[in-house]
Amino acid sequence: MTTKLLICDDSNMARKQVARSLPDGWDVEISFATNGAEGVEAIKAGKGDVLLLDLNMPVMDGYEVLEAILAQDLPTITVVISGDIQPEAHKRVTGLGALGFIQKPINKDILTKVLSDYGVFSNEDLNELQDSDETSKTSSTTAVNTDVTxxxxxxxxxxxxxxxxxxxxxxxxxxxxxxxxxxxxxxxxxxxxxxxxxxxxxxxxxxxxxxxxxxxxxxxxxxxxxxxxxxxxxxxxxxxxxxxxxxxxxxxxxxxxxxxxxxxxxxxxxxxxxxxxxxxxxxxxxxxxxxxxxxxxxxxxxxxxxxxxxxxxxxxxxxxxxxxxxxxxxxxxxxxxxxxxxxxxxxxxxxxxxxxxxxxxxxxxxxxxxxxxxxxxxxxxxxxxxxx
Incomplete structure (x- = not known):
């Protein structure tokens, strides 16, 4: 079954990077939004079963999008992809319902693993990713370490x-x-x-x-x-x-x-x-x-x-x-x-x-x-x- 995927980011370069980093073989229909307001409208139009969301955007930022999704009970699964990697940013987006947090620039292996871990994407041929020690280590960068002394x-x-x-x-x-x-x-x-x-x-x-x-x-x-x-x-x-x-x-x-x-x-x-x-x-x-x-x-x-x-x-x-x-x-x-x-x-x-x-x-x-x-x-x- 085709997944409706929405990439919401104000940067054209970032949108392209995310689209190129999607898991191989994933049956998706991709839509794009250049700011949060466009993103919310696209979700309402049924284009965002899965939302890959930037935080720092004009018109409506990522935090406001997450708040709108909660307030309006919009049907989407959200993974944040952002350059803002502060511990508090991670805490806030997960508190607003985001499933995952990935830092920019996007890494294909990390994105694939996060989507797989949350059941958004499944592929029987993920053994290489799952068995790789390096991928296990890099996945720790998906969520910002909030226990820094x-x-x-x-x-x-x-x-x-x-x-x-x-x-x-x-x-x-x-x-x-x-x-x-x-x-x-x-x-x-x-x-x-x-x-x-x-x-x-x-x-x-x-x-x-x-x-x-x-x-x-x-x-x-x-x-x-x-x-x-x-x-x-x-x-x-x-x-x-x-x-x-x-x-x-x-x-x-x-x-x-x-x-x-x-x-x-x-x-x-x-x-x-x-x-x-x-x-x-x-x-x-x-x-x-x-x-x-x-x-x-x-x-x-x-x-x-x-x-x-x-x-x-x-x-x-x-x-x-x-x-x-x-x-x-x-x-x-x-x-x-x-x-x-x-x-x-x-x-x-x-x-x-x-x-x-x-x-x-x-x-x-x-x-x-x-x-x-x-x-x-x-x-x-x-x-x-x-x-x-």
Whole structure:
């Protein structure tokens, strides 16, 4: 009997990856939804006996979809596939009725085993998967480990910081990372297509989730994750693009250059000054209203978020980033002032903006990943295979 399967994800790349990862030989009729509202309507139309659901979507997110399924008693079996791998996210979706939780990027063996374990899919030829020790081990990543000790978190943070210890020349200034890489005049102009934008957004979504998970475990909080904002713009337009971040409040920022084969850029971490006291409390700092204490907090936060986010991107793209020393952009200043000194050194940039916030705390922290225009050719080549 044919199973009506609904894949609900705002990313076209993610929908394709999930569809390609379905069990071999499964008799399914696949439908797609690009946001939660479309997903609910598709279930009502009888297209979702089984629902593979993303969490981070526009219009209606995955949590709201699960709430609607419960409230309206909709006939569907749900497995969540998400880049948000926080322990609390796993707890919440299972509490709302999801049978399984699989982290992005999707793994075919894990998806097949989860569907088989819950009786959604059955195939007599699953012996190889069931007998494989490696598959048994990887299945443990299906559900996020909620029994992480404080010592484990500290070790993970230390490991992250050690991993991002710069292997590039320590004399490399963060401004040089972008200013020294010029695009030859005879190269064709690079643009950002809708498909490529979608790919960058999905890669950033997964990386964002890894960093958010590390932050959540470290602070014992729930980190609210946005949909990453991806633009290919003139750097002179960057200040206009950051108007929503600025919000007439002073900020403090740290910049860290990164480089790989054919790729270079800068990561900027910007924290609203009003957030310092709450961040200090969550990180068990003895907070004193002085520039030194705040700078220490800012640097520690940058080490966690920048390091984890770049690691998440490097794993997906199969590359290695080397990072320079973090440098202070400024303290207690407007965002436009923080980036003003660098703006005249850059031309076009691929800008990925991620705005982290923490549930029940007025903390606002923005991470900007800025890639040089020349880097896009290498990045586009890396992403091309994900689209096909």
């Amino acid at each position: 404080a010592e484990t978190v500290v070790e993970e943070v230390v490991e992250t910081i050690e991993r991002v210890t710069p292997t590039v020349n320590h004399d490399l200034e963060h401004s040089q990372v972008l200013s020294e890489v010029e695009t030859p005049a005879d190269e064709p102009e690079i643009s950002l297509s809708a498909d490529m934008r979608d790919c960058y957004q999905e890669i950033a979504n997964v990386a964002m989730g890894r960093a958010g998970d590390l932050l959540a475990r470290l602070l014992n909080v729930f980190v609210e994750l946005p949909i990453p904002n991806v633009n290919f713009i003139e750097v002179s337009e960057l200040r206009m693009a950051l108007k929503d971040i600025e919000n007439h409040e002073s900020t403090s920022g740290v910049c860290q250059g990164f480089i790989s084969a054919g790729i270079s850029g800068e990561a900027l971490l910007i924290l609203n000054d009003s957030s310092f006291k709450d961040v200090a409390s969550l990180m068990n700092y003895q907070y004193a209203e002085d520039m030194g204490t705040e700078l220490e907090l800012l640097m520690d936060l940058a080490n966690v978020l920048i390091g984890a986010c770049l690691k998440g991107m490097s794993e997906q793209l199969d590359i290695q980033f080397s990072q320079g020393h973090p440098e202070v952009l400024g303290q207690h200043r407007q965002i436009s002032e923080l980036i003003a000194n660098n703006a005249n050194k850059w031309k076009k940039t691929l800008a990925i903006e991620i705005s982290y916030s923490i549930e029940n705390y007025p903390i606002k922290c923005d991470l900007l990943l800025l890639f040089t225009e020349q880097s896009m050719q290498t990045l586009n080549n890396k992403l091309a295979y994900l689209i096909d």
